[in-house]
Amino acid sequence: MKVSVDPNRCYGSGDCVYRVPSVFTAEGGFGAVIPGREDTGDDPEVRAAAEGCPSQAITIAD
Ligand code: SF4
Known part of the structure; x- marks a missing residue:
């Protein structure tokens, strides 16, 4: 499973x-x-x- 961060959602917590x-x-x-x-x-x-990211910027997918 691949993990990624959406830079448009992340606010740098x-x-x-x-x-x-x-x-x-x-x-x-x-x-x-x-x-x-x-x-x-x-x-x-x-x-x-990913679950704890306050802006839901972390995605886990195939
Ligand atoms: S937890 Fe979420 S909002 Fe915080 S730095 Fe990581 S990706 Fe960005």
Whole structure:
């Protein structure tokens, strides 16, 4: 499962970076998936970060 961050929705709370720093990073003040870590959507921590994103900017899809 692929994880992605919609930069148009993210407002840079940093929650995802705090929760899963091995997958998410801050880029220009906004959340982003670290290049090469897109294939981590099955990780429960990544799913929790997606559910916890206050702007629902994190998508997990096939
Ligand atoms: S938790 Fe959501 S709003 Fe906050 S930085 Fe991550 S993607 Fe952006």
